[in-house]
Amino acid sequence: MNAKLLFSAAALALATAMPAAAQDAGSWSISLGIATVDPKTDNGNLAGANATIDSSTRPTITGEYFVYKNVGIELLAAVPFEHNVSLNGTEAASTKVLPPTLSLQYHFANSSAFTPFVGVGVNYTVFYDSDSPLGDIDIENSWGLAGHLGVDYAFDENWAIRLDARWIGIESDVTLNGADIGKVEVDPLVYGVSVVYNF
Numbered sequence: 001m002n003a004k005l006l007f008s009a010a011a012l013a014l015a016t017a018m019p020a021a022a023q024d025a026g027s028w029s030i031s032l033g034i035a036t037v038d039p040k041t042d043n044g045n046l047a048g049a050n051a052t053i054d055s056s057t058r059p060t061i062t063g064e065y066f067v068y069k070n071v072g073i074e075l076l077a078a079v080p081f082e083h084n085v086s087l088n089g090t091e092a093a094s095t096k097v098l099p100p101t102l103s104l105q106y107h108f109a110n111s112s113a114f115t116p117f118v119g120v121g122v123n124y125t126v127f128y129d130s131d132s133p134l135g136d137i138d139i140e141n142s143w144g145l146a147g148h149l150g151v152d153y154a155f156d157e158n159w160a161i162r163l164d165a166r167w168i169g170i171e172s173d174v175t176l177n178g179a180d181i182g183k184v185e186v187d188p189l190v191y192g193v194s195v196v197y198n199f
Contacts, residue, residue: 023070023107023115023198031062031162033194037081037099040187046174047181049087056081056097060192070109074119074148076101076166080128085184093132095139099125099168099190101146115160119148123168125186135177139184144169150192158198166190 023029039053058081064074077100085093103121123146127139150164170186 023066023072023109025066025068027066027198029062029064029066029072029196029198031060031194031196033060033162033192034058035060035078035190035192035194037083037097037188037190039083040185040189042185043085044171044185045182046085046087046092046184047176049092051182051184052086052089053184053186054084054086056083058082060194062194064105070107072105072107074103074105074121076103092134093130093137095127095130097125097127099123099170101148101166101168103146103148105148107152113154114151115154116151117149121146121148123170125168125170125172127172132176138175140173140175142170142172142186144171152196160196160198162192162194162196164192164194166192 034057036055036057038055043051043053045051058079060076060078062074062076064072066072080096080098082096084091101121101123103119105117105119107115107117123144125142127141130137130139147167148164150162152160152162154160167189170188172184174181174184
C-alpha cells in the first residue's frame, strides 16, 4: 500500500471514528434551534363540531444536565407557539401556547460522530391569550406524558447538530362564555433541528 493510499485510509478512519461530545456525569449541554408543533389530525369535538388545530413553528432552547454517564435530565422551552382552531373547517379561535417539557434521556455511546438518544418525560402546556369571535373562550392548561428521540452529529468535542422528534400528550377542557363545550385533543408530534453546545 503506497503512502497516499495509507494516508487516505487513515483520514477516513479518523473521520468515521470521531468521538462524540463528552457526556459524563456533571456535564451540561444547551441547544438553540427551531421546532414545528404538528397536532394530530382529529382534535376532538367542540360544541358539536369537529375541531382541527394548525401547526406552528418557533425557536426553541434546551438545557440538559448529565446525572450519570450518558444519562441526562433535559428541560425544553420555546418562544410561544401560536395555533388557530377551526370548527368544521371554519376558523373559530386562536391561542398562544407554552409547552415546557422535562425529560429523562439516555444517549447511546459509540465511537462515531453520531449519537442517538431516547427520552421520556412530563409536559405542562400553558394556553393563554385565547381569542374567539364566538365569545369568551378559555382553554385549560394541560399535564401530559412526552416521548423524545433524536440523534446528534458531533463536529468536535463541544459542538453538534441535532435532529429530533417528540410526541406530547396534550388534552384540555374548553369553555365558551363560561359553559363547557368539550375537550380539545392536540397530542402533537414536534419536529426540531438545533445546534448543541456541550460543556
